Amino acid sequence: MANVFLPKGMRDLLPQQMIHRQRVIGAIQQVFTRHGFEPLETPAMERIETLTGKYGDEGDKLIFKVLSRGEGGKEGLVDQALRYDLTVPLARVIAMNPQLSLPFKRSQIQPVWRADRPQKGRFREFYQCDVDVVGAPCGLADAECIAVVHDALLALGFTDFTIRLNHRAWLRALAVAVGAADREVELIVAIDKLDKAGREGVGRDLLARGFLPDQVQRLWALLDGASLPGAEQADAELDRVEALALGLGVSPARLRRDRSLARGLDYYTGPVFETVLTDGAVGSVSGGGRYDGLIGMFSGRDIPAVGVSLGLERLLVLMEERGMLAASTTSTQVWVTVFDEACEPAALQAVTAFRQAGVPAEISLTEGKLGKQLKAADKRGVRWVVIAGPDEVAAGQVKLRDLRDGQDLALPLADAVARVVAGG
């Protein structure tokens, strides 16, 4: 290999991976469409002013900046940058397209770029997979976001998951109730770790941060308690969202109120939710919530919004680990061999007949012994091989070999096509 490589954190998606990705993205897209979310794509590049200041100081450092090109000596100016997420672009689209009817339900599946330190399984280019409802108040819109995640995970074959549900106002009331209204963020960050660290670990952490033992005790009591002063509206909203989600077909066994769910700090204002697999092996596979202050930032209007993101890259890893992806490494079902030049017309006719019947079919592109061609077909993972040698051509037939059991059948081409279409 010559001196070629990719920039740090970049990767190719080769056919074996792409075939799985296309199926998974296709299945998710189909559920999004079924739920009435309409597709949007935004350009890879935004103006730098559109992006900076939206993701915190740390986020700002991870934005990829692009040199502008163009006439008039403007080359070298850094005035555009690569998309960092799909939410800020959505806010910009809403501001630039006042003709869009609200509520606007949109789905968006596109790559984003972040100059994070690359790690195993973490790349600087990765797909986000978002649905959002813009312009609808708390209630059915939030339930729709929960239902679409529920149905998308089912469509992918997941059954053992729980959607955790909480409310940002509940967390705010909690901070007030333990006498730490001014330290809400710190408290939430600590609580967010309960899943992993347990009460002992989180309690130690809070004490180390200067919280009093009494505050920590009150915290546990409130988390266990039935109600919380100041959280009445939040509780009522969650009751309603939960009831609506169940009405939209979400399984009650898969929806759980969880008062320790914090789910980010910055922009959520209402219900928050995330999905975890019941075996608990990994973090969340989806997360979202209501963020009524964000979408209007470019419009100068107050626009309520709620959305959820599916962790596509993590889902793909999980599906591979669990053997949920089809074993096939190719979409091609039939490999037509070329016996010799005299038999070539029969091979052309055969591959064309399969394709016209909608069956993905290949024809050997390089001359070579039949054994070599069969080996190539097998290596590719194709199930069916077609052989049209002099005997078959003379008899007006083809030989159809099932590589799963090595059985041969001699039959007219049309019958071979029908057999493969019928799945054997």
Add this chain to the structure above:
Amino acid sequence: MANVFLPKGMRDLLPQQMIHRQRVIGAIQQVFTRHGFEPLETPAMERIETLTGKYGDEGDKLIFKVLSRGEGGKEGLVDQALRYDLTVPLARVIAMNPQLSLPFKRSQIQPVWRADRPQKGRFREFYQCDVDVVGAPCGLADAECIAVVHDALLALGFTDFTIRLNHRAWLRALAVAVGAADREVELIVAIDKLDKAGREGVGRDLLARGFLPDQVQRLWALLDGASLPGAEQADAELDRVEALALGLGVSPARLRRDRSLARGLDYYTGPVFETVLTDGAVGSVSGGGRYDGLIGMFSGRDIPAVGVSLGLERLLVLMEERGMLAASTTSTQVWVTVFDEACEPAALQAVTAFRQAGVPAEISLTEGKLGKQLKAADKRGVRWVVIAGPDEVAAGQVKLRDLRDGQDLALPLADAVARVVAGG
């Protein structure tokens, strides 16, 4: 609207456009798969050295450069750039993945970025839609590229197209035969304009460039003639490619040898082809050819290759102009209204039943009078509206309204679903 806009040459693809794009790309992808081309995606960013020097001086200027980010004070270094086409990345993939079996048939549908001067209908981000066969000599691989374009255009609904076919060696022999071996490029550039300028215009151009009247006359004679000294192998290769393409189902009426087809200058080495619509209104909608010198550039090996690109953006414009895109502006088929809070459970049940039957369905997200909800459904372009008011709920039915004719039907929910699934 606040002060928000997009960088020059960038655009959003709103749902009405996306719905058409997804259908068109889906149809093309399906044909690519049927023909055994396997999907590949490469990252948006390549190392700058991978891209520079590959697209000529003019091309180099149009490459978008990205500032590197990262630890160790390396910020500000310009060492990566955005993908400019899909061919150079393919060459890099081949070099970096010696495990890939050749011949390798790959399809790739991804955006590329070029800092061209934006014009009406021309953007700095646009999709390319390529198939290539890497590692197969001239012959069947070239015919496969012609056949896949042929079948993709048919799948999109085009019937009035011609695939023009020529050979780079034929053009070289032509230059030799008119005594201009050292001015081959100039001659090809001039000939390439025959379609638009005619012989009169091209002849004038050649004379102005210092070609002799005798050379111009010889040129016309050779273009009209049956054979050309030195072009025997090119003719034989074209004969074979043409015969193979017909064997793969390409209509003879849609394939035309055209000795004036030049198709780019730089890297083609064998057959070249492009597709024009018969009404001649626009330029080509696809183009490609054999380029045996390019793919090996990073590998240090000689690797034959042939490929073709579909002009996705141009095809979309043409399909819109010709009314070939479905009139519907939404994928959503059913809009479920919410009569009042008491009837909400029936509405939730209805929208869920449609979705579970695979029918894209919406539910009104904001409260409001029924008339307003119906208006929203109509504006969205949905065909069916479901109303579940107190009377319907009491009767265990829903009202199904066909917005195409305004007819109402009262029937059980399951029957309404069955009716919509059956298409009315």
